[in-house]
Amino acid sequence: MEGKLSYQLVKMPLVTPFETSFGRQLDRCALIFKLEADGITAYSESVTDTDPFYSYENNSTALEIIDRYLVPHLMKLPVPGEFMEQVAYVKGHNMAKAALEMLLWDYHARIKGMPLDRYLGKSKGKAEVGISLGMEPIETTISRISNALDTGYQRIKVKIKKGKELGILGAIRDRFPDINLTADANCDYSIKDIDLLKKIDRFNLQYLEQPLGHDDLIYHAKLAKSMSTPICLDESITDLEKAQKAFEIGSGEIINIKPGRVGGLTNSLSISEVVRENGGHCWVGGMLETGIGRAFNVAMASQVNVDYAGDTSPNSKYFKKDVVLNPFTMKDGYIEANSGVGIGVEVDTNALSGYKTAEGVIKVWKM
Numbered sequence: 001m002e003g004k005l006s007y008q009l010v011k012m013p014l015v016t017p018f019e020t021s022f023g024r025q026l027d028r029c030a031l032i033f034k035l036e037a038d039g040i041t042a043y044s045e046s047v048t049d050t051d052p053f054y055s056y057e058n059n060s061t062a063l064e065i066i067d068r069y070l071v072p073h074l075m076k077l078p079v080p081g082e083f084m085e086q087v088a089y090v091k092g093h094n095m096a097k098a099a100l101e102m103l104l105w106d107y108h109a110r111i112k113g114m115p116l117d118r119y120l121g122k123s124k125g126k127a128e129v130g131i132s133l134g135m136e137p138i139e140t141t142i143s144r145i146s147n148a149l150d151t152g153y154q155r156i157k158v159k160i161k162k163g164k165e166l167g168i169l170g171a172i173r174d175r176f177p178d179i180n181l182t183a184d185a186n187c188d189y190s191i192k193d194i195d196l197l198k199k200i201d202r203f204n205l206q207y208l209e210q211p212l213g214h215d216d217l218i219y220h221a222k223l224a225k226s227m228s229t230p231i232c233l234d235e236s237i238t239d240l241e242k243a244q245k246a247f248e249i250g251s252g253e254i255i256n257i258k259p260g261r262v263g264g265l266t267n268s269l270s271i272s273e274v275v276r277e278n279g280g281h282c283w284v285g286g287m288l289e290t291g292i293g294r295a296f297n298v299a300m301a302s303q304v305n306v307d308y309a310g311d312t313s314p315n316s317k318y319f320k321k322d323v324v325l326n327p328f329t330m331k332d333g334y335i336e337a338n339s340g341v342g343i344g345v346e347v348d349t350n351a352l353s354g355y356k357t358a359e360g361v362i363k364v365w366k367m
């Protein structure tokens with residue numbers, strides 16, 4: 001068995017800067033992984049970025065953890081679930097684990113000659129699409145929402161932060177009283193802000209996403225009991241056990257599953273089962289992935305357990321020119337899962353080279 005694992009670090013300018021409660025992002029600096037084995041080439045992407053602002057992981061930690069601890073378990077090309085069991089002794093670092101776990105999903109789906117969404121389990125063949133809008137002046141946001149609705153998006157999500165919530169949500173509701181609207185705070189509030197957060201109830205949101213701390217479950221449970229707006233957890237759900245605990249104590253009834261953050265698709269599928277068993281809802285979020293990472297998200301978002309519209313927008317919302325030759329497009333508010341084998345994307349190697357800021361071979365093996 002021979003194999004090679006290599007990576008490219010790419011820096012891709014975003015079509016519009018993306019502002020959340022923790023900062024303004026102009027580029028996506030993505031780590032793209034390539035596995036070549038048995039005549040098959042598989043790709044994946046790490047959702048880490050340059051800085052540890054969304055979570056403690058970043059591109060440098062991901063590369064180090066993969067190089068020192070994870071790659072030895074990749075070399076025998078186990079199925080993804082086995083790989084995750086083998087690397088369980090490494091605490092955390094689920095973004096690094098996800099990068100290799102997803103490579104194995106692409107590899108094994110290709111071995112079976114199946115599209116990834118079908119290889120994963122029960123696919124609807126398509127994913128419901130919502131849009132996530134960064135923070136901008138109210139008038140800009142209103143016009144972006146208007147355009148998004150014209151384009152067919154099924155749900156509108158806006159980013160909010162403390163002190164910048166009632167104004168924007170009120171303006172949106174005045175203009176669009178009946179749309180499916182949600183707000184994402186990216187952890188910007190504390191439990192002391194409970195009275196302010198309760199005022200959000202008047203806007204009839206489908207849910208309020210991650211108002212409190214990035215690893216909190218307890219205060220979210222307290223908040224959920226005092227608000228009529230359902231709580232959706234994002235940053236707090238880093239693995240399966242966190243999802244189980246969240247339902248056990250009532251921290252939220254909706255989960256934003258980000259495959260790249262929860263350790264990959266094995267864990268994503270397990271979390272979606274926990275959600276179903278508890279009568280909750282889930283959807284698939286994104287982390288500004290390139291067309292490579294996006295393909296994994298769309299395959300997951302197409303699964304029957306995923307019942308709310310997600311953030312898997314067409315590639316063109318994020319990048320003028322993506323690193324794949326067959327980007328996803330949206331039709332009637334849906335994105336169809338790729339029908340080709342594996343993740344089904346045709347990687348544009350010229351575009352990848354154009355965006356490249358670093359590259360390296362992590363391991364070449366023969367066993």
Ligand SMILES: [Mg+2]
Nearest residue numbers: 184209210234
């Ligand atoms: Mg979020």
